Amino acid sequence: MSAIPPQKKTRFAILGLLSWQPLSGYDIKKLIEMGLSHFWSESYGQLYPTLSQLVVQGLATRKTDPTSGKRTRYVFTITAQGRKELRSWLHDPSDLPRMRNEFLLKFFLSGRQPVDESIRLLTEYRDQQQARHELYTASQKILTRAVRLGVLPDEVAHILTHDKPAGGGSKAGTSRQALLFLLTLRHGVLAIESRLAWCDEAIKAIRSQRSPAGARS
Amino acid sequence: MSAIPPQKKTRFAILGLLSWQPLSGYDIKKLIEMGLSHFWSESYGQLYPTLSQLVVQGLATRKTDPTSGKRTRYVFTITAQGRKELRSWLHDPSDLPRMRNEFLLKFFLSGRQPVDESIRLLTEYRDQQQARHELYTASQKILTRAVRLGVLPDEVAHILTHDKPAGGGSKAGTSRQALLFLLTLRHGVLAIESRLAWCDEAIKAIRSQRSPAGARS
């Protein structure tokens, strides 16, 4: 049995969020779900063991949150050593984005099915993507407006952008972190839009093959 | 124990390729590398054990290729039962495409680094994507031309499109499978183009924050 598994990228995702401010494991999970879900995810099964490991390795420290009464809540803080490791990871070259797209596999392999089956797959995919598009553009709008006002609507966005909570209103304009958040969101929106455009193209192409111009039924 | 049988997608990727024609494990690996790499991958460590399993479960049969002399080469053929399972998988809803993009994570977490670090990350990503773009459009061109001529340039494309090998020339026009292949390739090209466009946007946005209009140095 292995002592503790190493877990590579999860470490840096955590360290990166801790570089903003001290957080609990639960906070980290929610932040990733709310802000990074279109390009990253972590499960509790990864998160908690990795947090313990970071403490053992001196990259973070753990203390009990005194405000949480009888409920245990551990808040983790990044150490100088942790910041150093984070910085060094940021300088390393990144893996190519690897995507596993089950729909495309099915579509590719649907050549022996009736043409309508390929069309059905395409329509399903399009609907799926359309739904996400609405989700993302909604977040984008809320965040853009909040950033323009220098005020963020709730504690979530507050943590995400690391701005001062409302009241004050940072006024100075878009904060660096808020801009980065907005841009990653935009990356997701553009990706979806390119898929929607592709769906329309593909449906047309397949239909025109089914009944090509000049064909006689 | 879990009542729901585990969903192994490798099985269906294999079954799907076998539904075109009998293939060896090595063939399957090459086909996936050459044709599906932008949305799918399988390693030998997955492939060979899964092939054995398919035979045990009666979804494929294995026979020794007699033309391969002393070198062992096993050719797998899909069974009726295998086709049934494949068809049923094709009808199931697909998982949302899940992507893990290490670059975006770094970019998102680079807010505490100097602005130039974010720019460097962006430039690196752009170059990476540009290189892949050239790769894909090249394949796309070759394949498009081959399909138009009704003749495919080598045995690879021949297998991929499941057309008759050269000589004859299918003439009748774009085969169904060739169209599907072209379209999945096009999906990859559009995705990359959307990333390139995003990079340009993002670089501009970050630069303009560094020295906003009207700012005095």
Add this chain to the structure above:
DNA sequence: TCAGACATGTAAGTCGTTACATGATTCA
């Protein structure tokens, strides 16, 4: 002749999810 492609396969480890187990707090 020798590099590189063809060809099969396994062992060990990396990576990641799901289901479970436990309990506190909040608010309708």
Add this chain to the structure above:
DNA sequence: TGAATCATGTAACGACTTACATGTCTGA
């Protein structure tokens, strides 16, 4: 009072990669 959310964590499984081990065949 009871559902939702806050909060921690583990065990078992599932998915996937890498490195290795072995040997054949082809063509410059």
